[in-house]
Amino acid sequence: QKEVEQDPGPLSVPEGAIVSLNCTYSNSAFQYFMWYRQYSRKGPELLMYTYSSGNKEDGRFTAQVDKSSKYISLFIRDSQPSDSATYLCAMRNNAGNMLTFGGGTRLMVKP
Amino acid sequence: DADVTQTPRNRITKTGKRIMLECSQTKGHDRMYWYRQDPGLGLRLIYYSFDVKDINKGEISDGYSVSRQAQAKFSLSLESAIPNQTALYFCATSSASETQYFGPGTRLLVL
Numbered sequence: 001q002k003e004v005e006q007d008p009g010p011l012s013v014p015e016g017a018i019v020s021l022n023c024t025y026s027n028s029a030f031q032y033f034m035w036y037r038q039y040s041r042k043g044p045e046l047l048m049y050t051y052s053s054g055n056k057e058d059g060r061f062t063a064q065v066d067k068s069s070k071y072i073s074l075f076i077r078d079s080q081p082s083d084s085a086t087y088l089c090a091m092r093n094n095a096g097n098m099l100t101f102g103g104g105t106r107l108m109v110k111p
Numbered sequence: 112d113a114d115v116t117q118t119p120r121n122r123i124t125k126t127g128k129r130i131m132l133e134c135s136q137t138k139g140h141d142r143m144y145w146y147r148q149d150p151g152l153g154l155r156l157i158y159y160s161f162d163v164k165d166i167n168k169g170e171i172s173d174g175y176s177v178s179r180q181a182q183a184k185f186s187l188s189l190e191s192a193i194p195n196q197t198a199l200y201f202c203a204t205s206s207a208s209e210t211q212y213f214g215p216g217t218r219l220l221v222l
Contacts, residue, residue, distance in 0.1 A: 008151055034210055043115075043201055043213035044154070088153065090210075099211060103153040 003027050006089055006102030015111050019076040023089035023102045026070065030091040030100070033065050035074045038086045038104065047087075048074065079109045114138045115214035117202050123220045124192050132187045132217050134202030143185035144211060145169075145177060148199040157200075160185055192221045 006023045013019055021035075032051055036044035048063040050056045056063045062075040072091075076083055089102040115136045124130050134143065145157040146169075156169030158177040166177060174196060176188045189196055197220050203211040 004153075006153075032210070036213075041216075041218075043215045046210060046212065049210055092210075098156070098159070099154075101153040103151055 001026065002103075003100050004089060004091065004102040006105055008103055008105060010106040010108055012108045012110060013079055015079060015081060015109055017079050017109070019074075019079050019083070019107060019109075021074040021076075021087050021089075021105050021107070023072050023091075024070055025072075025091060025100075027091075027093070027100070028067075028070065029093040031094050032092050033063070033072050034090040034099070035061075035063055036088040036090060038088060040085075044088055076107075079107075081109050081111050083107060084109050115202060115204055115212055117200075117214040117217050119217060120215065121218045123222065125222050126193055128192050130189050130192055130219075132200055132202075132219070134185045134187070134214055136183050136202075136204045136214075138204055138206075138212060139182075140204040140206050140209075140212075141182065142205045142207070143179065144203040144205075145175075145185070145187045146201045146203065147171065147196075148201060148216075154201065157187065189221075194221045197221045 004025045035048040037047045038044040050063050053065045053067045060077045064073040086104040086106045088104045090099040118133045142161050144159040146154040155171050160179045178186050200217045202214040205211045
């Protein structure tokens with residue numbers, strides 16, 4: 001079993017929909033949680049960065065961490081075709097910068 | 112100008128050839144990383160370096176070597192390329208307290 005599990009999709013939604021992307025993990029030592037967005041033929045770019053449990057909001061994006069359930073989510077409100085990309089979750093413990101990645105979820109937002 | 116650059120962006124080579132992928136960064140970060148990305152497997156760490164004199168193996172280092180020529184430069188070599196090394200390769204950088212920032216990637220095809 002992988003340390004970080006992520007549904008590969010593809011997830012197809014109409015423009016304007018609320019999107020929920022999720023990851024589960026098994027290592028209780030993870031304290032920092034990230035979401036990266038990767039457009040086709042591009043490198044991953046950092047979208048959200050949170051520490052421990054709770055919510056963090058940035059514009060149309062909300063990251064949620066539930067450490068008791070070992071479950072993290074990324075919500076996208078009013079989704080746009082430009083949000084079509086692969087979304088990677090990543091996480092690490094307190095000891096350093098070593099990230100463990102999920103396999104990525106491919107999102108398609110249709111006009 | 113991009114903070115993290117990778118050359119070449121695309122490369123086709125033959126089995127048994129030696130190739131080098133290069134990474135440069137202008138972010139002033141001490142830490143640099145090489146990953147490969149395969150469909151459905153996410154990003155897997157090949158090697159990482161926390162400063163010029165520090166080199167560490169990652170999850171999948173067999174068949175690869177690296178050189179940290181300067182704080183800003185980190186190169187990845189395939190000594191004798193094989194077809195299952197066909198993948199997307201990403202360089203990333205970070206400081207001690209931040210998460211990782213990725214380059215645009217190198218698409219490698221080994222025939």
